Amino acid sequence: MKQHRNLVSFTGGHAGWQRAVLLLLVHGGFAGVVWAQTLPEAFGLLNGASVSSGGGEAWVVDFGVSRDGVSVRSGGISHNQNSWIQVAVNGPGLLTYWQRVSTEPDFDYLRVFQNGQEVASLRSSGEIPWTKQTLSLGTGAHVVKWEFSKDEADDEAGADAVWLDQLSLVPADQGPPVIVADPLRTGGEAGATVTLSVSALGLAPLQYQWRRGGVPLTGETNAQLALPGFGAGLVGMYDCVVTNTLGNVTSAQAFLGLVTHGGALDDVTRYWFGHGDVFWLPQTQEHVAGGSALRSGVVADSEKSQFSASFSGPGTLRYWRKLSTEEGFDQLRVRLNGNLVHEASGQREWEPATLVLPAGHCTVFWSYEKNERFAFGEDAVWVDQVRMLLGQQGWLEASFTAEQRADVTVSGWAVDPDDNGLANAFEYLLGRDPLSHLAAPSAWLQAVVGPLEGPGGGPDRFGLLLELPLTLPEDVMLVVEYSESLGDWLPLAQKTGNTSWASVNGGVVLESAANQGRIKVRVAHPDPLGGTRAPGFLRLRLQLLAP
Numbered sequence: 001m002k003q004h005r006n007l008v009s010f011t012g013g014h015a016g017w018q019r020a021v022l023l024l025l026v027h028g029g030f031a032g033v034v035w036a037q038t039l040p041e042a043f044g045l046l047n048g049a050s051v052s053s054g055g056g057e058a059w060v061v062d063f064g065v066s067r068d069g070v071s072v073r074s075g076g077i078s079h080n081q082n083s084w085i086q087v088a089v090n091g092p093g094l095l096t097y098w099q100r101v102s103t104e105p106d107f108d109y110l111r112v113f114q115n116g117q118e119v120a121s122l123r124s125s126g127e128i129p130w131t132k133q134t135l136s137l138g139t140g141a142h143v144v145k146w147e148f149s150k151d152e153a154d155d156e157a158g159a160d161a162v163w164l165d166q167l168s169l170v171p172a173d174q175g176p177p178v179i180v181a182d183p184l185r186t187g188g189e190a191g192a193t194v195t196l197s198v199s200a201l202g203l204a205p206l207q208y209q210w211r212r213g214g215v216p217l218t219g220e221t222n223a224q225l226a227l228p229g230f231g232a233g234l235v236g237m238y239d240c241v242v243t244n245t246l247g248n249v250t251s252a253q254a255f256l257g258l259v260t261h262g263g264a265l266d267d268v269t270r271y272w273f274g275h276g277d278v279f280w281l282p283q284t285q286e287h288v289a290g291g292s293a294l295r296s297g298v299v300a301d302s303e304k305s306q307f308s309a310s311f312s313g314p315g316t317l318r319y320w321r322k323l324s325t326e327e328g329f330d331q332l333r334v335r336l337n338g339n340l341v342h343e344a345s346g347q348r349e350w351e352p353a354t355l356v357l358p359a360g361h362c363t364v365f366w367s368y369e370k371n372e373r374f375a376f377g378e379d380a381v382w383v384d385q386v387r388m389l390l391g392q393q394g395w396l397e398a399s400f401t402a403e404q405r406a407d408v409t410v411s412g413w414a415v416d417p418d419d420n421g422l423a424n425a426f427e428y429l430l431g432r433d434p435l436s437h438l439a440a441p442s443a444w445l446q447a448v449v450g451p452l453e454g455p456g457g458g459p460d461r462f463g464l465l466l467e468l469p470l471t472l473p474e475d476v477m478l479v480v481e482y483s484e485s486l487g488d489w490l491p492l493a494q495k496t497g498n499t500s501w502a503s504v505n506g507g508v509v510l511e512s513a514a515n516q517g518r519i520k521v522r523v524a525h526p527d528p529l530g531g532t533r534a535p536g537f538l539r540l541r542l543q544l545l546a547p
Helices: 039-043 391-399 424-430
Strands: 007-011 022-027 030-035 050-055 060-062 071-073 082-102 109-114 127-149 161-171 178-181 186-188 194-197 199-201 207-212 224-227 236-244 247-250 254-258 273-276 281-283 293-295 304-324 331-336 339-344 347-369 380-389 445-450 461-469 476-483 490-496 508-511 518-524 537-544
Touching: 082 109, 082 199, 127 161, 186 194, 194 254, 273 347, 293 304, 304 391, 339 347, 347 380, 347 391, 380 391, 391 424, 424 461, 424 476, 424 537, 461 537, 490 518
Parallel strands: 186 254
Antiparallel strands: 007 022, 022 030, 050 082, 060 071, 071 161, 082 127, 082 161, 109 127, 178 199, 186 273, 194 224, 207 236, 236 247, 236 254, 273 304, 281 293, 293 380, 304 347, 304 380, 331 339, 331 347, 445 461, 461 518, 476 490, 476 537, 508 518
């Protein structure tokens, strides 16, 4: 059992999970050394389950950050390393635990694996307070692994660590059903078939009863609810009661709303779906063209108002936006296939924005997200004229007026009309608005000197570190080149569109795993530093290919 102590410091070895941890105890004027819990006890592990840990550094017991006096924390690792802990348990059941994350956003991750397969929905990074997570385990033996991994760049953020606490397993056959996945809030076009689903675990047989506004729906007794001919009469709050011989449980409520926004966005060829706490609504007071636009719903602090649509890539998506929000805190965020690609706040009049879509099916979310306090301006954002455009010409049309396109001092590929350090060609590469005056991303192109695989990874080499969108326009070619004296340039690596990087003349190419729609690429000179040879110079050359 866990014991609560007034603890001020502790020490632990590399394999802290294997033995007790030595602590300094200060209580009632007495100071002394005591033996504390092992790692399984600190995690709250169940009887009969086993635990192991490893990687660059094993996990350790932590009394400073916890939910109940003691937790487990990832080991102190360097770049390109990981620290993992895993447990072996028997199902069926619902595994619950609490986690806290304090890492470099989008690059240093806590990942969760179930029987060797990553549970992508549980991947996390950045500053996240204690959060309860769940995993559904089927019948039989299971191994669940938590891994904190760092990328190759020399960057850190927060405490550079993650914590786990209060692990427990609720057996599936020893109580009422357990809801694994609640029905999700959504909306539908008039006449469409809208579906809701619930997932539960428990002693069979499980019985389901869907309700609207707390009133049972006759005949709706399956895990999935289908509502054909959706319309205003079916709008409301839905939930599902799941029952077995040991009791019952009620799912969270899900709101179904009618979505008919296509006309307001000047596109009636696709479905537009509402999400979040409050849906966006059409209005006629603010718009670019067509007489109407969408305005975010009236949301409270820490709430979201969202809508989404699907598109077929590749191509360039243009939309117009207007903002009146608290600068830096209440944000319009746009996500492509779950990855954050645009973020804006403050006071802005109507302006175009573009994003490059990869080949295949793409889902784009527009989300107005408020922080936990304060409001400014009208506390709203607007979106209008969402259009799909193709290639370089499409991007030019999305970014500039006809008059601006005729002026090469504004729309020429080599010029920088908003004076932010990025020529239009590079704005096109990165899927940015060339007239936004937003500063170039600080980490997108850096010169680096060091070993290839972190400390101890061989001799120092010099090269370029690029941070690029995971998907690039198909009609661009990138070349990293080297020169000793700014005269002749020797290519070291190149790629076209979304093909893989190719090494040229011995150039070394290292790519990180994709993170939130971005990827880090290091291109290094093949020769290590040292001797009499000077490092020389490196550059990134972008070539626009003929459409």
